[in-house]
Amino acid sequence: MARWEPDARGRMLSAALDLFAEKGYDKTTAGDIAARAGVTERTFFRHFADKREVLFANPSPLDEVVVKAIAAADEGATPLQMVLGGVREAAVGIAEARSREQAAQRARIIEATPALQERELLKMAAMTTAAQAALAERGVGEPTAALAAYSAVAVFQAAFSRWVSGETDLALPECVDEAAAALRSLT
Amino acid sequence: MARWEPDARGRMLSAALDLFAEKGYDKTTAGDIAARAGVTERTFFRHFADKREVLFANPSPLDEVVVKAIAAADEGATPLQMVLGGVREAAVGIAEARSREQAAQRARIIEATPALQERELLKMAAMTTAAQAALAERGVGEPTAALAAYSAVAVFQAAFSRWVSGETDLALPECVDEAAAALRSLT
DNA sequence: TCCTCCTATGTCAGTGACTGACATCAACTG
DNA sequence: CAGTTGATGTCAGTCACTGACATAGGAGGA
Structure with missing residues:
Protein backbone atom coordinates (compact mmCIF):
# COMPACT_ATOMS: atom_id res chain seq x y z
CA MET A 1 0.00 0.00 0.00
CA ALA A 2 1.24 3.41 -0.94
CA ARG A 3 2.33 5.71 1.77
CA TRP A 4 -0.21 8.34 0.72
CA GLU A 5 -3.42 8.36 -1.26
CA PRO A 6 -2.55 8.79 -4.92
CA ASP A 7 -3.31 11.86 -7.04
CA ALA A 8 -2.81 14.52 -4.40
CA ARG A 9 -2.70 17.08 -7.16
CA GLY A 10 -6.03 16.06 -8.59
CA ARG A 11 -7.64 16.19 -5.17
CA MET A 12 -6.28 19.66 -4.56
CA LEU A 13 -7.53 20.79 -7.95
CA SER A 14 -11.10 19.78 -7.30
CA ALA A 15 -11.03 20.83 -3.65
CA ALA A 16 -9.99 24.29 -4.80
CA LEU A 17 -12.75 24.52 -7.39
CA ASP A 18 -15.34 23.46 -4.86
CA LEU A 19 -14.17 25.82 -2.15
CA PHE A 20 -13.85 28.79 -4.48
CA ALA A 21 -17.39 28.18 -5.68
CA GLU A 22 -18.70 27.73 -2.12
CA LYS A 23 -16.97 30.54 -0.26
CA GLY A 24 -15.29 32.62 -2.92
CA TYR A 25 -11.61 32.84 -3.74
CA ASP A 26 -10.67 35.39 -1.11
CA LYS A 27 -12.26 33.59 1.79
CA THR A 28 -10.62 30.32 0.87
CA THR A 29 -7.15 29.87 2.32
CA ALA A 30 -4.48 27.65 0.85
CA GLY A 31 -4.72 25.71 4.08
CA ASP A 32 -8.44 25.12 3.51
CA ILE A 33 -7.76 23.61 0.12
CA ALA A 34 -4.96 21.44 1.42
CA ALA A 35 -7.07 20.22 4.34
CA ARG A 36 -9.98 19.24 2.11
CA ALA A 37 -7.55 17.39 -0.14
CA GLY A 38 -6.05 15.62 2.85
CA VAL A 39 -2.56 17.12 2.56
CA THR A 40 -0.68 19.92 4.25
CA GLU A 41 -0.44 23.50 3.10
CA ARG A 42 3.22 22.97 2.30
CA THR A 43 2.30 20.25 -0.16
CA PHE A 44 -0.13 22.60 -1.86
CA PHE A 45 2.67 25.05 -2.52
CA ARG A 46 4.90 22.31 -3.82
CA HIS A 47 2.38 21.55 -6.54
CA PHE A 48 1.28 25.09 -7.35
CA ALA A 49 3.57 28.07 -7.46
CA ASP A 50 0.93 30.18 -5.79
CA LYS A 51 -2.69 30.06 -4.77
CA ARG A 52 -3.90 31.44 -8.09
CA GLU A 53 -2.10 28.86 -10.16
CA VAL A 54 -4.45 26.14 -9.03
CA LEU A 55 -7.00 27.68 -11.40
CA PHE A 56 -4.58 27.98 -14.30
CA ALA A 57 -2.75 24.67 -14.14
CA ASN A 58 -3.13 23.13 -17.57
CA PRO A 59 -1.79 19.78 -18.66
CA SER A 60 -0.85 21.24 -22.05
CA PRO A 61 -0.36 25.00 -21.80
CA MET B 1 4.86 74.10 12.19
CA ALA B 2 3.10 71.14 10.77
CA ARG B 3 2.95 67.98 12.73
CA TRP B 4 4.61 66.01 9.95
CA GLU B 5 6.74 66.80 6.95
CA PRO B 6 4.43 67.58 4.06
CA ASP B 7 3.98 65.45 0.94
CA ALA B 8 4.40 62.05 2.51
CA ARG B 9 2.94 60.53 -0.64
CA GLY B 10 5.49 62.19 -2.88
CA ARG B 11 8.33 61.02 -0.68
CA MET B 12 7.05 57.46 -0.75
CA LEU B 13 6.71 57.61 -4.51
CA SER B 14 10.31 58.57 -5.08
CA ALA B 15 11.64 56.36 -2.30
CA ALA B 16 9.94 53.42 -3.99
CA LEU B 17 11.37 54.25 -7.40
CA ASP B 18 14.86 54.56 -5.94
CA LEU B 19 14.70 51.36 -3.95
CA PHE B 20 13.22 49.33 -6.79
CA ALA B 21 16.01 50.53 -9.04
CA GLU B 22 18.67 49.84 -6.40
CA LYS B 23 17.62 46.47 -5.02
CA GLY B 24 14.84 45.30 -7.29
CA TYR B 25 11.14 45.12 -6.56
CA ASP B 26 11.15 41.77 -4.80
CA LYS B 27 13.92 42.59 -2.38
CA THR B 28 12.33 45.87 -1.40
CA THR B 29 9.77 45.58 1.38
CA ALA B 30 6.94 47.99 1.95
CA GLY B 31 8.64 48.75 5.26
CA ASP B 32 11.83 49.75 3.45
CA ILE B 33 9.98 52.26 1.33
CA ALA B 34 8.14 53.69 4.30
CA ALA B 35 11.33 54.00 6.31
CA ARG B 36 13.16 55.84 3.56
CA ALA B 37 10.20 58.18 3.23
CA GLY B 38 10.19 58.75 6.98
CA VAL B 39 6.78 57.22 7.66
CA THR B 40 5.50 53.90 8.95
CA GLU B 41 4.53 50.91 6.90
CA ARG B 42 0.91 51.46 7.91
CA THR B 43 0.98 54.90 6.33
CA PHE B 44 2.30 53.42 3.12
CA PHE B 45 -0.71 51.13 2.89
CA ARG B 46 -3.03 54.01 3.60
CA HIS B 47 -1.79 55.79 0.50
CA PHE B 48 -1.41 52.79 -1.80
CA ALA B 49 -3.79 49.89 -1.95
CA ASP B 50 -0.87 47.51 -2.30
CA LYS B 51 2.85 47.52 -2.87
CA ARG B 52 2.48 47.41 -6.64
CA GLU B 53 0.21 50.40 -6.82
CA VAL B 54 3.03 52.74 -5.90
CA LEU B 55 4.27 52.26 -9.47
CA PHE B 56 0.85 52.79 -11.05
CA ALA B 57 -0.49 55.72 -9.06
CA ASN B 58 -1.41 58.35 -11.61
CA PRO B 59 -2.81 61.78 -10.85
CA SER B 60 -5.16 61.48 -13.82
CA PRO B 61 -5.78 57.82 -14.65
C1' DT C 1 -9.42 82.35 24.20
C1' DC C 2 -10.97 77.90 24.72
C1' DC C 3 -13.29 73.95 23.06
C1' DT C 4 -14.24 70.56 19.57
C1' DC C 5 -14.01 68.07 15.64
C1' DC C 6 -11.24 66.57 11.78
C1' DT C 7 -7.45 64.40 9.60
C1' DA C 8 -3.12 62.32 8.91
C1' DT C 9 -0.36 59.62 11.23
C1' DG C 10 1.52 56.17 14.75
C1' DT C 11 1.11 51.73 17.35
C1' DC C 12 0.09 47.06 17.77
C1' DA C 13 -1.72 42.71 17.19
C1' DG C 14 -3.30 39.48 13.89
C1' DT C 15 -4.11 36.71 9.40
C1' DG C 16 -2.64 34.56 5.40
C1' DA C 17 0.65 33.76 1.41
C1' DC C 18 4.67 31.89 0.69
C1' DT C 19 9.78 29.84 1.64
C1' DG C 20 13.77 27.25 3.39
C1' DA C 21 15.69 23.56 6.14
C1' DC C 22 15.28 19.29 7.76
C1' DA C 23 12.91 14.77 8.95
C1' DT C 24 10.42 10.61 7.42
C1' DC C 25 9.46 6.47 5.15
C1' DA C 26 7.40 3.56 1.20
C1' DA C 27 9.16 2.11 -2.93
C1' DC C 28 12.61 1.28 -6.05
C1' DT C 29 17.50 -0.39 -7.40
C1' DG C 30 21.27 -3.06 -7.47
C1' DC D 1 19.54 -6.56 2.22
C1' DA D 2 21.61 -1.72 2.12
C1' DG D 3 21.44 2.58 -0.22
C1' DT D 4 18.91 6.00 -2.79
C1' DT D 5 14.95 8.54 -4.26
C1' DG D 6 10.78 11.12 -4.12
C1' DA D 7 6.66 12.81 -2.20
C1' DT D 8 5.23 14.26 1.91
C1' DG D 9 5.18 16.25 6.81
C1' DT D 10 6.89 19.61 10.35
C1' DC D 11 8.32 23.92 11.86
C1' DA D 12 10.01 28.38 12.05
C1' DG D 13 10.33 32.54 9.67
C1' DT D 14 9.39 36.72 6.42
C1' DC D 15 6.43 39.80 4.34
C1' DA D 16 2.00 41.77 2.47
C1' DC D 17 -1.81 43.56 4.20
C1' DT D 18 -5.85 44.79 7.72
C1' DG D 19 -8.61 46.35 11.71
C1' DA D 20 -8.89 48.79 16.03
C1' DC D 21 -7.52 52.23 18.70
C1' DA D 22 -4.50 56.17 20.28
C1' DT D 23 -2.49 60.83 19.39
C1' DA D 24 -1.89 65.54 18.37
C1' DG D 25 -1.64 69.58 15.08
C1' DG D 26 -4.90 72.64 12.76
C1' DA D 27 -9.32 74.65 11.43
C1' DG D 28 -13.48 76.57 12.79
C1' DG D 29 -16.93 78.08 15.94
C1' DA D 30 -18.74 79.82 20.63
Whole structure:
Protein backbone atom coordinates (compact mmCIF):
# COMPACT_ATOMS: atom_id res chain seq x y z
CA MET A 1 0.00 0.00 0.00
CA ALA A 2 1.24 3.41 -0.94
CA ARG A 3 2.33 5.71 1.77
CA TRP A 4 -0.21 8.34 0.72
CA GLU A 5 -3.42 8.36 -1.26
CA PRO A 6 -2.55 8.79 -4.92
CA ASP A 7 -3.31 11.86 -7.04
CA ALA A 8 -2.81 14.52 -4.40
CA ARG A 9 -2.70 17.08 -7.16
CA GLY A 10 -6.03 16.06 -8.59
CA ARG A 11 -7.64 16.19 -5.17
CA MET A 12 -6.28 19.66 -4.56
CA LEU A 13 -7.53 20.79 -7.95
CA SER A 14 -11.10 19.78 -7.30
CA ALA A 15 -11.03 20.83 -3.65
CA ALA A 16 -9.99 24.29 -4.80
CA LEU A 17 -12.75 24.52 -7.39
CA ASP A 18 -15.34 23.46 -4.86
CA LEU A 19 -14.17 25.82 -2.15
CA PHE A 20 -13.85 28.79 -4.48
CA ALA A 21 -17.39 28.18 -5.68
CA GLU A 22 -18.70 27.73 -2.12
CA LYS A 23 -16.97 30.54 -0.26
CA GLY A 24 -15.29 32.62 -2.92
CA TYR A 25 -11.61 32.84 -3.74
CA ASP A 26 -10.67 35.39 -1.11
CA LYS A 27 -12.26 33.59 1.79
CA THR A 28 -10.62 30.32 0.87
CA THR A 29 -7.15 29.87 2.32
CA ALA A 30 -4.48 27.65 0.85
CA GLY A 31 -4.72 25.71 4.08
CA ASP A 32 -8.44 25.12 3.51
CA ILE A 33 -7.76 23.61 0.12
CA ALA A 34 -4.96 21.44 1.42
CA ALA A 35 -7.07 20.22 4.34
CA ARG A 36 -9.98 19.24 2.11
CA ALA A 37 -7.55 17.39 -0.14
CA GLY A 38 -6.05 15.62 2.85
CA VAL A 39 -2.56 17.12 2.56
CA THR A 40 -0.68 19.92 4.25
CA GLU A 41 -0.44 23.50 3.10
CA ARG A 42 3.22 22.97 2.30
CA THR A 43 2.30 20.25 -0.16
CA PHE A 44 -0.13 22.60 -1.86
CA PHE A 45 2.67 25.05 -2.52
CA ARG A 46 4.90 22.31 -3.82
CA HIS A 47 2.38 21.55 -6.54
CA PHE A 48 1.28 25.09 -7.35
CA ALA A 49 3.57 28.07 -7.46
CA ASP A 50 0.93 30.18 -5.79
CA LYS A 51 -2.69 30.06 -4.77
CA ARG A 52 -3.90 31.44 -8.09
CA GLU A 53 -2.10 28.86 -10.16
CA VAL A 54 -4.45 26.14 -9.03
CA LEU A 55 -7.00 27.68 -11.40
CA PHE A 56 -4.58 27.98 -14.30
CA ALA A 57 -2.75 24.67 -14.14
CA ASN A 58 -3.13 23.13 -17.57
CA PRO A 59 -1.79 19.78 -18.66
CA SER A 60 -0.85 21.24 -22.05
CA PRO A 61 -0.36 25.00 -21.80
CA LEU A 62 -2.06 26.95 -24.55
CA ASP A 63 1.20 28.60 -25.61
CA GLU A 64 2.71 25.29 -26.56
CA VAL A 65 -0.26 24.22 -28.62
CA VAL A 66 -0.32 27.50 -30.49
CA VAL A 67 3.41 27.50 -31.11
CA LYS A 68 3.36 23.96 -32.47
CA ALA A 69 0.45 24.73 -34.75
CA ILE A 70 2.19 27.80 -36.16
CA ALA A 71 5.34 25.81 -36.77
CA ALA A 72 3.31 23.19 -38.61
CA ALA A 73 1.16 25.61 -40.60
CA ASP A 74 0.92 25.53 -44.38
CA GLU A 75 3.53 27.47 -46.26
CA GLY A 76 0.93 29.45 -48.13
CA ALA A 77 -1.04 30.64 -45.13
CA THR A 78 -1.07 34.27 -44.08
CA PRO A 79 0.35 35.13 -40.65
CA LEU A 80 -3.10 35.74 -39.23
CA GLN A 81 -4.33 32.42 -40.56
CA MET A 82 -1.39 30.68 -38.93
CA VAL A 83 -2.12 32.09 -35.49
CA LEU A 84 -5.83 31.57 -35.84
CA GLY A 85 -5.15 27.94 -36.69
CA GLY A 86 -3.12 27.61 -33.53
CA VAL A 87 -5.74 29.30 -31.45
CA ARG A 88 -8.34 26.97 -32.88
CA GLU A 89 -6.33 23.94 -31.85
CA ALA A 90 -5.99 25.35 -28.38
CA ALA A 91 -9.76 25.65 -28.36
CA VAL A 92 -10.11 21.99 -29.30
CA GLY A 93 -7.82 21.08 -26.42
CA ILE A 94 -9.83 23.10 -23.93
CA ALA A 95 -13.11 21.65 -25.07
CA GLU A 96 -11.69 18.16 -24.63
CA ALA A 97 -10.40 18.85 -21.15
CA ARG A 98 -13.43 20.59 -19.69
CA SER A 99 -17.16 20.75 -20.19
CA ARG A 100 -18.72 24.09 -20.92
CA GLU A 101 -20.28 24.12 -17.47
CA GLN A 102 -16.91 23.56 -15.81
CA ALA A 103 -15.39 26.32 -17.88
CA ALA A 104 -18.25 28.63 -17.01
CA GLN A 105 -17.85 28.01 -13.30
CA ARG A 106 -14.17 28.74 -13.55
CA ALA A 107 -14.90 31.89 -15.53
CA ARG A 108 -17.35 33.06 -12.90
CA ILE A 109 -14.76 32.69 -10.18
CA ILE A 110 -12.18 34.60 -12.18
CA GLU A 111 -14.59 37.34 -13.09
CA ALA A 112 -15.33 37.93 -9.42
CA THR A 113 -11.68 38.29 -8.43
CA PRO A 114 -9.31 40.97 -9.75
CA ALA A 115 -6.25 39.01 -8.65
CA LEU A 116 -7.36 36.14 -10.87
CA GLN A 117 -8.10 38.44 -13.79
CA GLU A 118 -4.54 39.66 -13.57
CA ARG A 119 -3.24 36.15 -13.81
CA GLU A 120 -5.47 35.37 -16.76
CA LEU A 121 -4.28 38.46 -18.57
CA LEU A 122 -0.70 37.40 -17.96
CA LYS A 123 -1.37 33.99 -19.48
CA MET A 124 -2.96 35.59 -22.51
CA ALA A 125 -0.03 37.96 -22.86
CA ALA A 126 2.31 34.99 -22.71
CA MET A 127 0.28 33.32 -25.45
CA THR A 128 0.57 36.45 -27.57
CA THR A 129 4.31 36.68 -27.09
CA ALA A 130 4.77 33.01 -27.86
CA ALA A 131 2.72 33.31 -31.03
CA GLN A 132 4.69 36.35 -32.07
CA ALA A 133 7.97 34.50 -31.62
CA ALA A 134 6.65 31.47 -33.51
CA LEU A 135 5.65 33.72 -36.39
CA ALA A 136 9.10 35.27 -36.41
CA GLU A 137 10.48 31.74 -36.65
CA ARG A 138 8.41 31.33 -39.79
CA GLY A 139 9.91 34.49 -41.22
CA VAL A 140 7.10 36.91 -40.49
CA GLY A 141 8.37 40.45 -40.03
CA GLU A 142 7.85 42.51 -36.97
CA PRO A 143 4.97 44.88 -37.12
CA THR A 144 2.92 42.16 -38.78
CA ALA A 145 3.79 39.40 -36.34
CA ALA A 146 2.80 41.45 -33.30
CA LEU A 147 -0.48 42.58 -34.81
CA ALA A 148 -1.43 39.13 -36.05
CA ALA A 149 -0.68 37.55 -32.68
CA TYR A 150 -2.53 40.25 -30.83
CA SER A 151 -5.59 40.00 -33.07
CA ALA A 152 -5.76 36.24 -32.92
CA VAL A 153 -5.64 36.26 -29.15
CA ALA A 154 -8.42 38.83 -29.18
CA VAL A 155 -10.42 36.44 -31.32
CA PHE A 156 -9.73 33.64 -28.88
CA GLN A 157 -10.91 35.70 -25.94
CA ALA A 158 -14.05 36.79 -27.72
CA ALA A 159 -14.80 33.21 -28.73
CA PHE A 160 -14.20 31.86 -25.26
CA SER A 161 -16.42 34.38 -23.58
CA ARG A 162 -19.16 33.74 -26.09
CA TRP A 163 -18.91 29.99 -25.64
CA VAL A 164 -19.04 30.30 -21.89
CA SER A 165 -21.92 32.75 -21.93
CA GLY A 166 -24.29 30.09 -23.17
CA GLU A 167 -25.77 32.41 -25.78
CA THR A 168 -24.85 29.96 -28.49
CA ASP A 169 -25.00 26.22 -29.01
CA LEU A 170 -21.77 26.23 -30.95
CA ALA A 171 -18.80 24.28 -29.62
CA LEU A 172 -15.72 26.25 -28.68
CA PRO A 173 -13.78 25.68 -31.91
CA GLU A 174 -16.78 26.82 -33.93
CA CYS A 175 -16.99 29.92 -31.74
CA VAL A 176 -13.41 30.64 -32.74
CA ASP A 177 -14.37 30.34 -36.40
CA GLU A 178 -17.26 32.67 -35.83
CA ALA A 179 -15.14 35.29 -34.08
CA ALA A 180 -12.48 35.03 -36.77
CA ALA A 181 -15.15 35.71 -39.37
CA ALA A 182 -16.26 38.76 -37.40
CA LEU A 183 -12.69 40.01 -37.41
CA ARG A 184 -12.40 39.53 -41.16
CA SER A 185 -15.62 41.41 -41.75
CA LEU A 186 -14.12 44.50 -40.13
CA THR A 187 -11.55 45.06 -42.87
CA MET B 1 4.86 74.10 12.19
CA ALA B 2 3.10 71.14 10.77
CA ARG B 3 2.95 67.98 12.73
CA TRP B 4 4.61 66.01 9.95
CA GLU B 5 6.74 66.80 6.95
CA PRO B 6 4.43 67.58 4.06
CA ASP B 7 3.98 65.45 0.94
CA ALA B 8 4.40 62.05 2.51
CA ARG B 9 2.94 60.53 -0.64
CA GLY B 10 5.49 62.19 -2.88
CA ARG B 11 8.33 61.02 -0.68
CA MET B 12 7.05 57.46 -0.75
CA LEU B 13 6.71 57.61 -4.51
CA SER B 14 10.31 58.57 -5.08
CA ALA B 15 11.64 56.36 -2.30
CA ALA B 16 9.94 53.42 -3.99
CA LEU B 17 11.37 54.25 -7.40
CA ASP B 18 14.86 54.56 -5.94
CA LEU B 19 14.70 51.36 -3.95
CA PHE B 20 13.22 49.33 -6.79
CA ALA B 21 16.01 50.53 -9.04
CA GLU B 22 18.67 49.84 -6.40
CA LYS B 23 17.62 46.47 -5.02
CA GLY B 24 14.84 45.30 -7.29
CA TYR B 25 11.14 45.12 -6.56
CA ASP B 26 11.15 41.77 -4.80
CA LYS B 27 13.92 42.59 -2.38
CA THR B 28 12.33 45.87 -1.40
CA THR B 29 9.77 45.58 1.38
CA ALA B 30 6.94 47.99 1.95
CA GLY B 31 8.64 48.75 5.26
CA ASP B 32 11.83 49.75 3.45
CA ILE B 33 9.98 52.26 1.33
CA ALA B 34 8.14 53.69 4.30
CA ALA B 35 11.33 54.00 6.31
CA ARG B 36 13.16 55.84 3.56
CA ALA B 37 10.20 58.18 3.23
CA GLY B 38 10.19 58.75 6.98
CA VAL B 39 6.78 57.22 7.66
CA THR B 40 5.50 53.90 8.95
CA GLU B 41 4.53 50.91 6.90
CA ARG B 42 0.91 51.46 7.91
CA THR B 43 0.98 54.90 6.33
CA PHE B 44 2.30 53.42 3.12
CA PHE B 45 -0.71 51.13 2.89
CA ARG B 46 -3.03 54.01 3.60
CA HIS B 47 -1.79 55.79 0.50
CA PHE B 48 -1.41 52.79 -1.80
CA ALA B 49 -3.79 49.89 -1.95
CA ASP B 50 -0.87 47.51 -2.30
CA LYS B 51 2.85 47.52 -2.87
CA ARG B 52 2.48 47.41 -6.64
CA GLU B 53 0.21 50.40 -6.82
CA VAL B 54 3.03 52.74 -5.90
CA LEU B 55 4.27 52.26 -9.47
CA PHE B 56 0.85 52.79 -11.05
CA ALA B 57 -0.49 55.72 -9.06
CA ASN B 58 -1.41 58.35 -11.61
CA PRO B 59 -2.81 61.78 -10.85
CA SER B 60 -5.16 61.48 -13.82
CA PRO B 61 -5.78 57.82 -14.65
CA LEU B 62 -5.51 57.01 -18.32
CA ASP B 63 -9.03 55.59 -18.43
CA GLU B 64 -10.53 58.93 -17.53
CA VAL B 65 -8.58 60.84 -20.13
CA VAL B 66 -9.55 58.40 -22.83
CA VAL B 67 -13.20 58.36 -21.85
CA LYS B 68 -13.44 62.13 -21.83
CA ALA B 69 -11.76 62.39 -25.21
CA ILE B 70 -14.15 59.86 -26.72
CA ALA B 71 -17.12 61.72 -25.28
CA ALA B 72 -15.80 64.95 -26.81
CA ALA B 73 -14.84 63.50 -30.18
CA ASP B 74 -16.15 64.85 -33.47
CA GLU B 75 -19.46 63.48 -34.63
CA GLY B 76 -18.02 62.43 -37.96
CA ALA B 77 -15.08 60.45 -36.61
CA THR B 78 -14.92 56.68 -36.95
CA PRO B 79 -14.89 54.62 -33.76
CA LEU B 80 -11.23 53.80 -34.17
CA GLN B 81 -10.39 57.47 -34.70
CA MET B 82 -12.25 58.34 -31.52
CA VAL B 83 -10.31 55.91 -29.37
CA LEU B 84 -7.03 56.77 -31.02
CA GLY B 85 -7.71 60.41 -30.24
CA GLY B 86 -8.25 59.52 -26.60
CA VAL B 87 -5.16 57.41 -26.48
CA ARG B 88 -3.19 60.24 -27.98
CA GLU B 89 -4.35 62.60 -25.26
CA ALA B 90 -3.35 60.08 -22.65
CA ALA B 91 0.06 60.04 -24.28
CA VAL B 92 0.28 63.82 -23.99
CA GLY B 93 -0.55 63.55 -20.31
CA ILE B 94 2.12 60.95 -19.69
CA ALA B 95 4.76 62.91 -21.52
CA GLU B 96 3.93 65.94 -19.38
CA ALA B 97 4.10 64.02 -16.13
CA ARG B 98 7.32 62.12 -16.72
CA SER B 99 10.48 62.39 -18.72
CA ARG B 100 11.35 59.63 -21.09
CA GLU B 101 14.17 58.53 -18.83
CA GLN B 102 11.82 58.26 -15.86
CA ALA B 103 9.36 56.28 -17.91
CA ALA B 104 12.13 54.02 -19.12
CA GLN B 105 13.34 53.30 -15.60
CA ARG B 106 9.83 52.45 -14.56
CA ALA B 107 9.44 50.22 -17.60
CA ARG B 108 12.64 48.40 -16.76
CA ILE B 109 11.40 47.65 -13.26
CA ILE B 110 8.09 46.37 -14.55
CA GLU B 111 9.70 44.25 -17.21
CA ALA B 112 11.82 42.52 -14.60
CA THR B 113 8.88 41.59 -12.38
CA PRO B 114 5.97 39.38 -13.43
CA ALA B 115 3.79 40.63 -10.60
CA LEU B 116 4.12 44.15 -11.97
CA GLN B 117 3.43 43.02 -15.52
CA GLU B 118 0.18 41.57 -14.28
CA ARG B 119 -0.83 44.85 -12.78
CA GLU B 120 0.07 46.73 -15.94
CA LEU B 121 -1.99 44.35 -18.03
CA LEU B 122 -4.92 44.88 -15.69
CA LYS B 123 -4.66 48.65 -16.12
CA MET B 124 -4.57 48.28 -19.89
CA ALA B 125 -7.56 45.98 -19.77
CA ALA B 126 -9.38 48.56 -17.68
CA MET B 127 -8.54 51.18 -20.27
CA THR B 128 -9.89 48.94 -23.01
CA THR B 129 -13.12 48.31 -21.15
CA ALA B 130 -13.56 51.99 -20.38
CA ALA B 131 -13.00 52.94 -24.01
CA GLN B 132 -15.45 50.29 -25.11
CA ALA B 133 -18.11 51.66 -22.76
CA ALA B 134 -17.44 55.22 -23.89
CA LEU B 135 -17.87 54.15 -27.50
CA ALA B 136 -21.15 52.47 -26.62
CA GLU B 137 -22.22 55.76 -25.10
CA ARG B 138 -21.57 57.35 -28.47
CA GLY B 139 -23.78 54.79 -30.12
CA VAL B 140 -21.13 52.46 -31.47
CA GLY B 141 -22.39 48.89 -31.75
CA GLU B 142 -20.86 45.96 -30.04
CA PRO B 143 -18.48 43.97 -32.11
CA THR B 144 -17.05 47.21 -33.47
CA ALA B 145 -16.62 48.93 -30.13
CA ALA B 146 -14.67 46.06 -28.63
CA LEU B 147 -12.39 45.71 -31.62
CA ALA B 148 -11.73 49.43 -31.91
CA ALA B 149 -10.91 49.74 -28.22
CA TYR B 150 -8.70 46.70 -28.32
CA SER B 151 -6.81 47.90 -31.39
CA ALA B 152 -6.29 51.40 -30.07
CA VAL B 153 -4.87 50.09 -26.82
CA ALA B 154 -2.57 47.88 -28.84
CA VAL B 155 -1.42 50.97 -30.67
CA PHE B 156 -0.81 52.73 -27.37
CA GLN B 157 1.28 49.88 -26.06
CA ALA B 158 3.32 49.68 -29.22
CA ALA B 159 3.88 53.44 -29.17
CA PHE B 160 4.85 53.48 -25.53
CA SER B 161 7.34 50.70 -25.86
CA ARG B 162 8.87 52.32 -28.90
CA TRP B 163 9.14 55.69 -27.16
CA VAL B 164 10.75 54.12 -24.12
CA SER B 165 13.15 52.04 -26.17
CA GLY B 166 15.02 55.13 -27.30
CA GLU B 167 15.13 53.91 -30.90
CA THR B 168 13.39 57.06 -31.99
CA ASP B 169 13.61 60.77 -31.23
CA LEU B 170 9.88 61.20 -31.57
CA ALA B 171 7.88 62.38 -28.57
CA LEU B 172 5.30 60.00 -27.17
CA PRO B 173 2.25 61.49 -28.93
CA GLU B 174 4.08 61.30 -32.24
CA CYS B 175 4.91 57.68 -31.51
CA VAL B 176 1.19 57.10 -31.15
CA ASP B 177 0.60 58.68 -34.54
CA GLU B 178 3.28 56.49 -36.03
CA ALA B 179 1.85 53.30 -34.54
CA ALA B 180 -1.64 54.28 -35.65
CA ALA B 181 -0.33 54.69 -39.18
CA ALA B 182 1.23 51.24 -38.98
CA LEU B 183 -2.10 49.81 -37.94
CA ARG B 184 -3.88 51.50 -40.83
CA SER B 185 -1.33 50.17 -43.30
CA LEU B 186 -2.26 46.62 -42.35
CA THR B 187 -5.75 46.79 -43.85
C1' DT C 1 -9.42 82.35 24.20
C1' DC C 2 -10.97 77.90 24.72
C1' DC C 3 -13.29 73.95 23.06
C1' DT C 4 -14.24 70.56 19.57
C1' DC C 5 -14.01 68.07 15.64
C1' DC C 6 -11.24 66.57 11.78
C1' DT C 7 -7.45 64.40 9.60
C1' DA C 8 -3.12 62.32 8.91
C1' DT C 9 -0.36 59.62 11.23
C1' DG C 10 1.52 56.17 14.75
C1' DT C 11 1.11 51.73 17.35
C1' DC C 12 0.09 47.06 17.77
C1' DA C 13 -1.72 42.71 17.19
C1' DG C 14 -3.30 39.48 13.89
C1' DT C 15 -4.11 36.71 9.40
C1' DG C 16 -2.64 34.56 5.40
C1' DA C 17 0.65 33.76 1.41
C1' DC C 18 4.67 31.89 0.69
C1' DT C 19 9.78 29.84 1.64
C1' DG C 20 13.77 27.25 3.39
C1' DA C 21 15.69 23.56 6.14
C1' DC C 22 15.28 19.29 7.76
C1' DA C 23 12.91 14.77 8.95
C1' DT C 24 10.42 10.61 7.42
C1' DC C 25 9.46 6.47 5.15
C1' DA C 26 7.40 3.56 1.20
C1' DA C 27 9.16 2.11 -2.93
C1' DC C 28 12.61 1.28 -6.05
C1' DT C 29 17.50 -0.39 -7.40
C1' DG C 30 21.27 -3.06 -7.47
C1' DC D 1 19.54 -6.56 2.22
C1' DA D 2 21.61 -1.72 2.12
C1' DG D 3 21.44 2.58 -0.22
C1' DT D 4 18.91 6.00 -2.79
C1' DT D 5 14.95 8.54 -4.26
C1' DG D 6 10.78 11.12 -4.12
C1' DA D 7 6.66 12.81 -2.20
C1' DT D 8 5.23 14.26 1.91
C1' DG D 9 5.18 16.25 6.81
C1' DT D 10 6.89 19.61 10.35
C1' DC D 11 8.32 23.92 11.86
C1' DA D 12 10.01 28.38 12.05
C1' DG D 13 10.33 32.54 9.67
C1' DT D 14 9.39 36.72 6.42
C1' DC D 15 6.43 39.80 4.34
C1' DA D 16 2.00 41.77 2.47
C1' DC D 17 -1.81 43.56 4.20
C1' DT D 18 -5.85 44.79 7.72
C1' DG D 19 -8.61 46.35 11.71
C1' DA D 20 -8.89 48.79 16.03
C1' DC D 21 -7.52 52.23 18.70
C1' DA D 22 -4.50 56.17 20.28
C1' DT D 23 -2.49 60.83 19.39
C1' DA D 24 -1.89 65.54 18.37
C1' DG D 25 -1.64 69.58 15.08
C1' DG D 26 -4.90 72.64 12.76
C1' DA D 27 -9.32 74.65 11.43
C1' DG D 28 -13.48 76.57 12.79
C1' DG D 29 -16.93 78.08 15.94
C1' DA D 30 -18.74 79.82 20.63
